[in-house]
Amino acid sequence: MSGILMYKAEPYYKLDDLNNIELPKCMYKMKNLHKEQSDGPKSAQRGSSSGSGALEALEQRQENILRDLDALQTEVAAMMQHLPASVKQQASATAAGATCGQAQLEGPVRDIVINASPSSPPLSLFIMYELLKQQFRCFGSVHVHSSVENVPEGLCKCLGNGIRSDLRNRTDFQLAITLIWKDVKPSPQMMMSAAYQTPIHGESNVARYLGRILQPSYDSLDPVTATEIDTWVDMASTQVLLGNNKERAASLRSLNSRLGKHDWLVGSGLTLADIVMWSALHQTGQAAGVPANVKRWMVACNGQPAFQSALKLTQS
Structure with missing residues (x-):
């Protein structure tokens, strides 16, 4: 039985056809986004209008915007020449304050979380918080971690509002400080970035950070x-x-x-x-x-x- 074929079929290709098979040079082809292949005057015109024409329009638009900005800057400079000296000084002071003088907290709420031990409360934090409230819209909240017990009532209200979880109006504030009484030693820890989760250790470093918010010009x-x-x-x-x-x-x-x-x-x-x-x-x-x-x-x-x-x- 080993030498007997079960069935026989005719080959579906011819040996001569193997030499005529065209193999692809790439997996797939797509239209050239930069410039169409030109095979005549109409094709060249079509490629210019769809490709380089759009690019030229974008360049022209950018040039127009830059020209308008230059004209606006020249107009503002000319108007400044006719302003009283007092108004010029006030405008200069406002610009300087926005860059390095006065504290600015724009954008979303800046969240700061501080872990501290109630056995050694960072008193500088409460002083800095009072100073920050004079300059910004501040939100303070206090919480107690399960690692500590019998936190004095005064420490639970050290930021002025006691233990609370109502954060419905949190977006109305510029600075939010969350204090968590926790068994952390030997010094407090501050988290100022939820994305990186890199703690800042030590009361002095926490005070430095808050101080730079209060006075951005400190480093200058x-x-x-x-x-x-x-x-x-x-x-x-x-x-x-x-x-x-x-x-x-x-x-x-x-x-x-x-x-x-x-x-x-x-x-x-x-x-x-x-x-x-x-x-x-x-x-x-x-x-x-x-x-x-x-x-x-x-x-x-x-x-x-x-x-x-x-x-x-x-x-x-």
Whole structure:
């Protein structure tokens, strides 16, 4: 049976046809979008109107727009020459404020989430929040994580509205700060981008971020002034808050020496350095036994309206 065929069929191709098969050079063909193949005057005219004609129209439109912008700029410049000097100065100040001077928060709500331990509340946050409310439409909310228990009532209302979940009017605000009391150590954590989920650690760094929202021109300050502020902020964070007794004592001596000749830590007014240092002294329990110069400075800080809400928390 092995040598017997079950059936036999005629071949469906001829050997001579194999040499005449045309194989494709590409998978598929499509019309040339840039220029049609020209095989005569009509085809060339058609390609020019559909391809290069549309491109020329787009170029002409762009040239018209640029020409109109140049004309508008020239017209505005001519009008500015006839304005009073006071109006010119006001316009220049407005333009400068929009770029680097005054704080600007345009667009959607800027969301900031801060995790902090209720055993060591970041008092500088509450001061910065009061200052931010004077300049922006701020929304604050407080929540308690399951990792902590028995959070004092004052801490639950530290942003002025207590624990709430009603966010229906959230879009009416420019800045939203959500504080979550959570078991985080050794310092607070801030999330300022839901997309990247990269936390910022440390009360001093949180204060720096909020300070730049409050004063966008901070980075354009005199380098010496900016460095002095950063030095005191770092001292408050590393030596007062997280340092040992020897480091804290040394910081207090430096602080007392500085305030013996100046009313504020840097410059002639309140800065971020005063806010963070004031917070660090209260959190470590050193506020009650400070030297005379530091005590006078703390009284001046306590008299600032933005410190009132944080001061109440230290007394509760």
